[in-house]
Amino acid sequence: MTAVFGHSLVAQVPLLDVGRANGPLREGILAAMERVFDSGRFLYGPDVTQLEQSLARRCGARHAIACASGSDALLLALMALGIEPGDEVIVPSFTFFATASAVSRLGAKIVFADIDPVTYNMDPGQLSMLITPRTKAVIPVHLYGQCADMAALNEIANRHKLSVVEDAAQSIGAAWLDRPAGNWGDVTCISFYPTKNLGGCGDGGMVVTSDESLEKRLRLFSAHGMQPRYFHKVVGINSRLDSLQAAALNVKLTMLDQWTADRQENAARYHELFHEAGLEKTLQLPVARSGATHVWNQYTIRVPEGRRDALRNYLAQNGVGSEIYYPHPLHLQECFADLGYRRGSLPNTERASAEVLSLPIFPGLTADEQYTVVQRIFGFYAQRQSIAA
Numbered sequence: 540m541t542a543v544f545g546h547s548l549v550a551q552v553p554l555l556d557v558g559r560a561n562g563p564l565r566e567g568i569l570a571a572m573e574r575v576f577d578s579g580r581f582l583y584g585p586d587v588t589q590l591e592q593s594l595a596r597r598c599g600a601r602h603a604i605a606c607a608s609g610s611d612a613l614l615l616a617l618m619a620l621g622i623e624p625g626d627e628v629i630v631p632s633f634t635f636f637a638t639a640s641a642v643s644r645l646g647a648k649i650v651f652a653d654i655d656p657v658t659y660n661m662d663p664g665q666l667s668m669l670i671t672p673r674t675k676a677v678i679p680v681h682l683y684g685q686c687a688d689m690a691a692l693n694e695i696a697n698r699h700k701l702s703v704v705e706d707a708a709q710s711i712g713a714a715w716l717d718r719p720a721g722n723w724g725d726v727t728c729i730s731f732y733p734t735k736n737l738g739g740c741g742d743g744g745m746v747v748t749s750d751e752s753l754e755k756r757l758r759l760f761s762a763h764g765m766q767p768r769y770f771h772k773v774v775g776i777n778s779r780l781d782s783l784q785a786a787a788l789n790v791k792l793t794m795l796d797q798w799t800a801d802r803q804e805n806a807a808r809y810h811e812l813f814h815e816a817g818l819e820k821t822l823q824l825p826v827a828r829s830g831a832t833h834v835w836n837q838y839t840i841r842v843p844e845g846r847r848d849a850l851r852n853y854l855a856q857n858g859v860g861s862e863i864y865y866p867h868p869l870h871l872q873e874c875f876a877d878l879g880y881r882r883g884s885l886p887n888t889e890r891a892s893a894e895v896l897s898l899p900i901f902p903g904l905t906a907d908e909q910y911t912v913v914q915r916i917f918g919f920y921a922q923r924q925s926i927a928a
């Protein structure tokens with residue numbers, strides 16, 4: 540064990556340890572699930588309603604509709620907005636697959652926008668360039684826990700009468716200019732995938748809106764378009780949040796503010812540690828824009844000069860977990876080849892895919908673990924210099 544500035548190195552640092560946040564809630568979560576089990580009511584019911592109301596309040600919206608995943612939330616949002624073949628929907632390419640697949644599932648055309656290289660979020664300048672008479676909607680993604688520039692994006696969308704769907708899968712609790720994610724768009728999509736800031740014990744999702752008629756359509760589409768029973772108004776899907784999941788999530792929600800504060804504290808500590816190690820110019824550290832309340836689902840550095848994969852391997856060999864979100868941009872995926880994008884189509888996205896690396900930031904991560912991560916990265920660059928010298 541080496542100790543510098545009061546920190547000690549540790550042998551292993553996992554990218555994510557869900558158990559550290561869940562552990563102290565074990566009794567509470569199991570008791571809540573037991574209540575649902577004993578009630579025999581596994582779908583709908585009070586736990587789901589409670590979670591919907593809590594999330595609507597947190598997002599500054601009037602309604603929230605629970606569904607089976609964040610991916611379904613995106614699909615339902617576009618269905619409720621009436622997106623259909625012939626329509627164009629503008630989405631970033633630097634995001635998880637589900638943001639774009641929802642568009643193509645409905646037969647509409649995906650139009651990929653490039654990103655701001657600092658925040659990795661959709662570049663508003665790109666949005667205005669890509670709008671055509673067929674454009675119906677735009678899906679800004681709040682990547683890594685930081686909102687896209689919603690003031691600028693909304694202004695452009697409103698001018699062109701586009702619907703705005705916020706993909707807040709990674710950003711529950713984030714805000715832009717003090718307005719929460721969920722308060723900007725027509726519809727906002729949230730995911731409870733276990734790695735998200737509010738993660739369930741399995742899959743889950745939520746759609747948030749303040750529009751009364753959209754709320755009705757979202758509920759209709761999520762329940763086979765059936766109303767009343769066995770009469771189908773539209774062709775919907777079956778997408779519900781299990782009561783067991785909702786029960787667990789209601790317990791976990793009591794800790795969300797604390798966990799968000801932990802993530803923010805961890806981000807600030809990385810910032811200090813990287814500066815102490817003199818690495819702040821070698822790497823590009825993540826930037827929380829002024830106006831953003833960043834909730835740090837990921838702490839993502841940029842590793843220049845083609846060294847990203849070598850650094851990632853070095854970290855793995857030295858017991859430090861890391862991950863690349865996302866290594867292959869969506870516009871270059873095989874399934875979207877017919878859209879005609881090429882390498883070079885979206886330069887900021889492609890550069891980010893080659894350079895980003897996400898480091899452990901989860902609640903419960905210790906200062907010694909963070910110190911270890913930074914020291915291992917320091918070791919990687921020191922080794923390179925000694926070889927060069």
Ligand SMILES: *Cc1c(COP(=O)(O)O)cnc(C)c1O
Pocket residue numbers: 608609610611634635637638680706708709730731732742743744
């Ligand atoms: C996780 C995620 C989704 C999908 O959520 P699931 O619950 O896993 O279906 C969609 N968009 C983004 C940006 C995500 O990070």
